[in-house]
């Protein structure tokens with residue numbers, strides 16, 4: 401996995417995003433038109449999590465690598481009382497409130513930070529990470545996910561929605577200094593982070609020619625000794641869907 405780390409420069413990624421306009425098309429790399437399909441797929445996934453036997457609460461969520469607040473606005477605010485966001489690009493984070501518009505009173509803390517620097521100080525019901533983890537080096541990603549794991553409220557869930565490669569190995573993008581990992585690499589990272597999948601879904605209805613996109617719902621792994629005190633009995637049995 402060392403090739404992943406060698407391909408990522410945090411400064412280069414921030415320089416790339418600094419040049420991108422604060423629009424839907426900007427944050428989606430020219431694919432603004434897929435936003436609604438993406439949100440519809442995420443809604444189904446989130447609803448199935450929220451209606452499970454051990455569902456998370458609906459008080460506080462966080463949108464990590466939030467861009468202009470696309471997910472905050474159309475997915476999280478309709479389902480949670482309050483939504484925090486983390487985003488390193490100043491122009492993007494300064495756009496979130498106006499982009500959200502009418503419901504901006506439901507925006508909580510806005511953290512102008514990169515995820516490798518972010519240490520949550522609150523407990524969250526849902527921690528949503530989408531199209532952002534490819535900017536993190538492996539070790540930083542594992543440390544970040546461990547911090548997220550420790551920041552989950554009772555029955556809280558970490559959601560990851562990311563591109564994955566079909567080739568089975570990671571692929572690099574020199575333009576924005578990111579990597580696309582394989583499914584296997586993600587599974588290994590989840591394991592190293594003391595997380596287990598309770599639900600997995602592939603996004604449907606996306607145009608041809610883009611990477612497959614997977615959604616994972618993760619909870620602390622009860623076999624992880626360090627974390628065993630905060631675990632609840634599992635009743636998510638049936639829902640790993642590969």
Ligand SMILES: C[S@@+](CC[C@H](N)C(=O)[O-])C[C@H]1O[C@@H](n2cnc3c(N)ncnc32)[C@H](O)[C@@H]1O
Pocket residue numbers: 410413414417427428429464465466467468469470471486487488489492513514515516530531532535536
């Ligand atoms: C493809 S956009 C996705 C934005 C948002 N998640 C969405 O789906 O609309 C990637 C976002 O990740 C942010 N980003 C890049 N490197 C990051 C890092 N190390 N930590 C947190 N966010 C990062 C960029 O500034 C940008 O807002």
